[in-house]
Amino acid sequence: MPEVRNVSSQTALMEEIHMDTTVLVVGGGWHGMKVAYELACIGYQVVLIENGTSIGGKAPSDHLVSTSEQELSVLLKKVKDHEAIEVLASTRLVALSGVPGDFRVRLEQDGQALEKAAGAVVVALEAERVPMLEAYRLNPGENALSQSQLERMLDSPEEKDRFCGEDSKDVLFLVGLQQEGNPLVMERALRSAIELQDTGGCQATILVGNVKLAHDGLETLYKQSRERGVLYFKLRESPLITQNGLNFQIKFFDGVLHSDVELTPDVLVVEEAIRPHPQAPDLARVLRIDTDPEGFFQPDNVHYLPVRSNREGIYVIGSARQSSNLRHGWSDVQNAVLAVRQLLGEGKSLVPREKAKIHRGKCTICLTCFRVCPHGAIYWDNRAVISPVACQGCGICASECPMDAIQLVDYRDDQIEAQIFELGNINSNTPQIIAFCCQNSAYEAGQMARLFGSSLPEGLQMIKVPCAGKVDVDYILKAFQAGADGVLVLACHKDNCKSQQGNTFAEWRVEDATRMLAEVGLETERLRFITLASNMPVEFVRITREIEDKLREMGPSPMKKQALAKTAS
């Protein structure tokens, strides 16, 4: 049976450190106010900053809120009155330094610089609602409205009367035809359509791509709307729209009637897009946190769910991370509070004295580690320093450092290399495979395969690494020297690496190593980079057996033969 071993951990001493119990909340919308208030209620000090001139200004992108204006003003008052909350309006975050539990933030209020200390940061920049009239090639006008304009009108009794009272109107909603749409946008259209239908004077029709109902209660609302007489046409693509002054002509092919349809509504209501706050890119840069491809905070990686960013101590909530309704937003608020209390506790925390250390003599201050650390765990204090609170122990810095100046306390290079040589077997005739396995994915899958009694290659040796990003070109070369006929570097799937790019670094290094090995005459098939997840024991078996078959075909590695010859002579 192949052996699995873990590089034995070295004793790292723990130390108690002080955690600042002030929390900086960025964004004074509904989510920001909610999280500030909740944190203050359990004893934390809060600094709530808002770029606008006052907090509570921006309603969250949810129609539910317009029905709870009053609740919003109650919350506003509670936040303003709470002694533990310092509200700073017209304030911008300019810089953040330090480590979780001890961040220094530089703020700018009306051109004046302010310094604050904070233990954690919660980002609550509300998303924006952007009208989409232009996307539909429509000019705004009294009968071409955005969803918000319609809602505002329906909220004011006089305007509503005027709109619905005059004569009967055909109102046409355009939803999810110039964007994929989502339940939030859908819900607003549904609610408005029902309201119009209920006035008696209006006929609401909805042209929609997909009816997005994946939120609690929306199917019921959808059914209700149809019972009240709202008409639906589901289209595959945007219809042909001509706007001629106050007249519209809408043409499309209907898949149910199987024919072309032409509508001439009196009023058009156009959906709105939910986009990240315009300042999100700047804030992401200042905080050194990642955004997803749409520009919302938080990478599109399941390990950061629900509210984590790629940096310890910085959390992202509500529509700052994805368009969400108030219920989901409230859930984010609670999760952020939970995360803050887990991190800051009563203001003290027991942490390992170090997780990774930088050898001062070797470091040439090239800044590589600072650049590559995916968790922003390295800061500058005349030299590079690694924060044990922020560091996730991935080892990317250690493998990237050109001077080999960084060692992980738990996975030192000398330990891993010793393990490679211990496991390598130059005398065996069965193909020897050394597999570097990420502890989060492949290592778990391999263990599971073993426990389930799957037959793994006899010569397979697994070496556990904290992240595939820790696998150095050196390790690969040494594995071949130690007698491996084949080497596998097994990482998490793209976008599933806990350290974001650990798998990418590993892949690059495998490419480098392949090139080097090809130069000394080693077949490139002997080295492979493959991605896996922890729940893939079957694939683990398939992959390792495939390479075993291949290696059996190819025979012993030339490097092994060399090594054997050397020991013989």
Next chain:
Amino acid sequence: MPLTGAALWSVEMAGCLRSAIFLVLHGELLRIPILKGRNRTIQNHGAILSEGLLNQRSKGNSPDQAPKKVLVIGGGIAGLTAAWELARLDLDVKLIEKSSFLGGHAIQFCCKAADECQKCGACLVEKRLLEVIEEPRIKVYLKSEIEKMNRNSRFSYTLSQRSLYIDSQRCTNCGLCFEKCPADGAVIRGYSKNNVPLYAIDETHCPHFKDGSCRLCEDLCPEKAINLDPEPDRVSGEADAIVVASGFQTFDPVNRPRYGYGINKNLITALDLERMLREKGEVLRPSDDKVPEKIAFIQCVGSRDHKLQHGFCSQVCCGYAMRMAEAIHYRHPGAEVTIFYMDIQNCGKNFSKFYERCKDHIRFVRFMPGDIFQGEQDQLILCYGDEKDGHSVREPFDLVVLSVGIMPGPSNASLADMLKLDLDEHGFFAFADPLDSTSTSQQGVFLAGTAQGPKDIADTMAQAGQAAQRVAHYLGVMPCPK
């Protein structure tokens, strides 16, 4: 209690802030987790033992008081997440699971990655389960259900626990019982390596419990770990708060007789497909174990069906169908996948890009086939109307997958009765505060996961975290005294 004769062995760091200390005590290795935020200074090892670690229950509970107790009902991803977060707040957690294994539905799911992760979240369940089994402050009761519940100032409850038959202390996971058992499904194996114990005996399939005709596994087990005789047990206890995380059941397509589920082997549910992909790593037609060339998914099976009184969208089936279709396309590029749907629902971040990518490999047909007919060579024939001209099309498929929806759990009614909770119009647990989906009409009782309504793994985990925070708030466990 100071530990004398103990030596510090090592401090293992799991790549994150959580860590554990290993001690050797009289030759035995002990693992003691260190929790973040512990208010102790370590000067020497003696100090660690006497105050830092063994006196674990300090935070959130005043030192002389016993820690507050929380009962979590249901060991799916909702219950696991709630239990783990609560334990990290130093609460004493009992996790009750009806079946033989923790993890609920989601521990059975496959990884749906193609050339990149599809963000299905299945691997998160694996990780959370590992965290829970390593957490000493969570006590797990498998094969257990609540029998009685009373409320005075606290909750007092009685659990009935069916026997596990296999002594987990002795079992070495050799798998002999699983391999050699002559009855189908009598010895079952957990889905994950993190299912502890890994093997279990299912009384409903084991002949011993029908007529006493077999005791093979008892004799076979080299460790003498199996004992088929013990009677069910009863456990009583008290709790200060309760999290209801009893999950869902999938729609049983037998209730849509026109599909003929159960007649043709090549008509399977999406849950069958999840398990198949996980167990075999590929898609095979049940009738002949060959890779199917043409695969159809039918969406909204059992959901959005007002005739069945299921007037709700299951919220996850569009996402899982598209992700599985992508995974199938990646593993079997020759297979052609069609999805029959009413409306495609979003899943995860950056959905529009994902949907666009799917459209490159998957055919989407907006039509819900009403009947499924038997074709030649075990094929299945679907009838649908062509979108362009309305003509009816009959198309054969090698494999048809029913995207079954999320239905209220089987024990919702009895649990609601016992805990005096309300169910909503569909049979899920109703929440009391429109903003807070974990809230109930009963103080101290909170909801998490699909027990409250359909949702995916990500939302389930978020709601479970929220429930944990609400519990802490309710119990007055304040981190930072003002």
